[in-house]
Amino acid sequence: MDTGLRRAQALVELGRIADAEAELRRLLAGEPADAEALMMLAHLQLMDRRFAEALAAADSAVAAGPFAERAYRLRALALSGLGRHEPAVEAAARAVSLDPYSSIVLRCYAIVLHTAGQSGLAQEMAGRAVQLNPLDPDAHFRVGDIASDRGDRETARLAYEETLRLKPNHVAARHDLAILDFRRRRVLRALGGLLDAAAAAPDETVAAKNIVGVLAWCVGVLGSMELLCALFSTQLVEAGGVPSRLFAGVVNVLVAVVVGAFLVRMPRRLRRALPLLARRHRWLAAAPPA
Numbered sequence: 001m002d003t004g005l006r007r008a009q010a011l012v013e014l015g016r017i018a019d020a021e022a023e024l025r026r027l028l029a030g031e032p033a034d035a036e037a038l039m040m041l042a043h044l045q046l047m048d049r050r051f052a053e054a055l056a057a058a059d060s061a062v063a064a065g066p067f068a069e070r071a072y073r074l075r076a077l078a079l080s081g082l083g084r085h086e087p088a089v090e091a092a093a094r095a096v097s098l099d100p101y102s103s104i105v106l107r108c109y110a111i112v113l114h115t116a117g118q119s120g121l122a123q124e125m126a127g128r129a130v131q132l133n134p135l136d137p138d139a140h141f142r143v144g145d146i147a148s149d150r151g152d153r154e155t156a157r158l159a160y161e162e163t164l165r166l167k168p169n170h171v172a173a174r175h176d177l178a179i180l181d182f183r184r185r186r187v188l189r190a191l192g193g194l195l196d197a198a199a200a201a202p203d204e205t206v207a208a209k210n211i212v213g214v215l216a217w218c219v220g221v222l223g224s225m226e227l228l229c230a231l232f233s234t235q236l237v238e239a240g241g242v243p244s245r246l247f248a249g250v251v252n253v254l255v256a257v258v259v260g261a262f263l264v265r266m267p268r269r270l271r272r273a274l275p276l277l278a279r280r281h282r283w284l285a286a287a288p289p290a
Contacts, residue, residue, distance in 0.1 A: 038058070058072075072098065137166040
């Protein structure tokens, strides 16, 4: 690898993305057809969701290295990000034709197909990626991601769990598994998973927002329970049954017990985080989990 490319890669590993991009542009100013530099630049721009710029760099990389499967992968992802699904699928298929036995290439193909709405074929490609490299956590995650969108929650769960077995700090798998738990109303387990995801990626806000969303859902459920009980007590009083004060007292005690049990079982680290979440995400009080 060229010295400049090594320097750019080192900057990326240090998280200095802007400096890495500046280094790549310096290299390309002297050698505009450097395919490796162009692919690295496209990759950085994709990370920043600058799809149009990434497409331009990927197109230049394809022109400079027409048999480089990575250039076609980057082009496919950029086109997919721009919503140009048909040429994105064609570019991904071209990458597969150049390297049909790479799990990374098949993963890319699955992503592009899934985004294009071809979930059945996407699932097949993701499964092939797993077969080619069973130790690739991202291949398992892709299987889970597609299965979840198709409503196959059991397959999704197994895939996410395998992802985390292979890579315990896989933030997206941790988050998406927690969302599956919430959909099955395993609320405390979901909150624990979301908290782990938020702690692993403090710069991301999705997990923190979903923690607030789950808590808001819990508050809504408890509020609905109390409202129903209040309506029921009114009916009893009107029918000459239980005295309203006694019934209201019993209801309040039951709600307090439920809330207390929920707080006691809540992960301690989440209880500590509640004040911070309330301050930072107060505007999300009614937000449902994403």
